Each structure stands twice: as structure tokens, then as C-alpha cells.
Amino acid sequence: MLERFGIMAMARPSALPVPADRKVSALSNGQVMERWNAEAAGVRALAAGDNVITMFDAIGEDFWSEGITAKSVARQLRAIGDRPVEVQINSPGGDMFEGIAIYNVLREHSQDVTVKIMGMAASAASIIAMAGDRVEIGAASFLMIHNCWVLSIGNRHDMAQVSEWLAPFDAAMAEVYAARSGRTVEECAAWMDAETYMSGSVAIERGFADALLSADQMTEEPAAREADRELNATRALELTLVSAGMTRSEARARIKDLKGTPGAAHPATPGAGASDGSAWMNGAMDFLATLNAR
Structure with a gap:
């Protein structure tokens, strides 16, 4: 199963199955x-x-x-x-x-x-x-x-x-x-x-x-912390919106709207395009708290 990854050494115990059809x-x-x-x-x-x-x-x-x-x-x-x-x-x-x-x-x-x-x-x-x-x-x-x-x-x-x-x-x-x-x-x-x-x-x-x-x-690293917090606030919001009944495409479109970049291409940096990245993240976290409280 793992030959496609280029790992040819003898297998060790406790390998888990990977589903062929996700x-x-x-x-x-x-x-x-x-x-x-x-x-x-x-x-x-x-x-x-x-x-x-x-x-x-x-x-x-x-x-x-x-x-x-x-x-x-x-x-x-x-x-x-x-x-x-x-x-x-x-x-x-x-x-x-x-x-x-x-x-x-x-x-x-x-x-x-x-x-x-x-x-x-x-x-x-x-x-x-x-x-x-x-x-x-x-x-x-x-x-x-x-x-x-x-x-x-x-x-x-x-x-x-x-x-x-x-x-x-x-x-x-x-x-x-x-x-x-x-x-x-x-x-x-x-x-x-x-x-x-x-x-x-x-x-x-x-x-x-x-x-x-x-x-x-x-x-x-403070800079890394801020970037990680933004990225995972985005991920958490997407998962919460999907759990609330949206499709993943709808959730991503909603997130883009919240970030002030509707219709933007796949973002290289979450928060890019917003005038204040921290403001976007705080807004996202508030929105998450509101959804989770329902």
C-alpha cells in the first residue's frame, strides 16, 4: 500500500488501513x-x-x-x-x-x-x-x-x-x-x-x-501565533458553517464575504485583502461563538 510513497523498508506493526474510496x-x-x-x-x-x-x-x-x-x-x-x-x-x-x-x-x-x-x-x-x-x-x-x-x-x-x-x-x-x-x-x-x-x-x-x-x-513566535490563529479561525468557521447545513462552497463564499473579498481567488494568506487582519479574525471568532451558542 505504501509503495506509492516510495517507502520500501520492511513494514513495522500496527499499520492502519487507508480507505480506497473517500x-x-x-x-x-x-x-x-x-x-x-x-x-x-x-x-x-x-x-x-x-x-x-x-x-x-x-x-x-x-x-x-x-x-x-x-x-x-x-x-x-x-x-x-x-x-x-x-x-x-x-x-x-x-x-x-x-x-x-x-x-x-x-x-x-x-x-x-x-x-x-x-x-x-x-x-x-x-x-x-x-x-x-x-x-x-x-x-x-x-x-x-x-x-x-x-x-x-x-x-x-x-x-x-x-x-x-x-x-x-x-x-x-x-x-x-x-x-x-x-x-x-x-x-x-x-x-x-x-x-x-x-x-x-x-x-x-x-x-x-x-x-x-x-x-x-x-x-x-508571536508572528507565527497570529498567522496560525487566523488560519485556524478560518478553518473552524468553515467547519461550523458546514455543520449548520451549508455546503462547503457556500461556507467558503460566506467566509470570503466576511473577509471583505467576495469572489476572491483561493487566498494565499487568510485575512489578505481585509484592511485589518486581526479585526477579521476577531469578527470570525465572535461569529463562531454565536453559532456555537445556538
């Missing part, structure tokens, strides 16, 4: 994006060597950015070659199936993989974190796990089919968390049901991580 979009929900904005945006590593892969964005390409993809990770692994790899994560998650593919690509690497959670590893990013032979996490960082969250359209029979279709993915993720942590599948499934956030110490206590990061391995 009829739904498996994403982080809007609330995860909002929490990432508030608590983890802008966190970066102080330095990176030539064997380091950084994941400081949403998982998977979407309308708003390129994101982190299995293709880009496989390309970086080929460049690193037959050496140990360090993966630095600060991500709210994103496309669950892309996260599964990245997990598989990392598990295929022939040398040790060390994962460092710099800010947040939520949703699909938490699956990626489980690929580490060693996982380190910041004391103020978070690991978040939940069931596969999707956007789908149809009648009650379609929804029942989607529910049935999703069950094996939730079961497989619970098994991956259990294998990594040493906890039972039932415990992990219960944490997934509860959409559980684990701080650094809790993640270590429960076996999802091995040790805390050194304090000097992380820094906060």
Missing part, C-alpha cells in the same frame, strides 16, 4: 481548531537538524493551505535516508485519513522515529504521534484523542451506513492508542468517546508519551 471528509471539528488557536498556535522548536520533520500546520491539504501530507513526509524521509528521524508536532489535526497515511509512512521508516509534541497533537496529529518509537511532550502541551469526526450528507439510511463504515476506523485507532500506551482498548475507546485532552504529565502517566521535553526546546 465518500466523507474525516476532519477535526471546529472546537478543536479554536482550542489550538488559544493554547498552541505559534509554538515552534528553537532549532532543527537535517533529520527533522516539522509538522506545524493542519494535517492534509485543504482549501486554505497545503497542510501536512503523506506525500510531503515521504519526500522528506527519502531525503533523510537510512537515519533516525525526529518529528516535531504542533497541529490541531485535520484529515484523519491523511493522518493515518502519515502514521503508516513513519512506521515504515527503517530507523528510530522520535516524536516531539511542541504544542498540541490533536485528532489526526495524535495518530501521527503514536508512530514514534519515543514520544516526548511539553509540560504545557496537549495530546487530544477522539472518534473519527466526519462531514457527510444524506438521509437516515445514509447516516446509518456512514456510522457502520466509521466503526472499524474508531476500533483501529483505539487499538493503536492501546498498543502505544499499554492501556486496554476499552479504556482508549472511552477516552476517544469523551474527546479527551491530556496534558504532558497525564499523557506520560497514561503511556501515550515517554518523557517531557526540555524547556529550552520550545519557543513561541
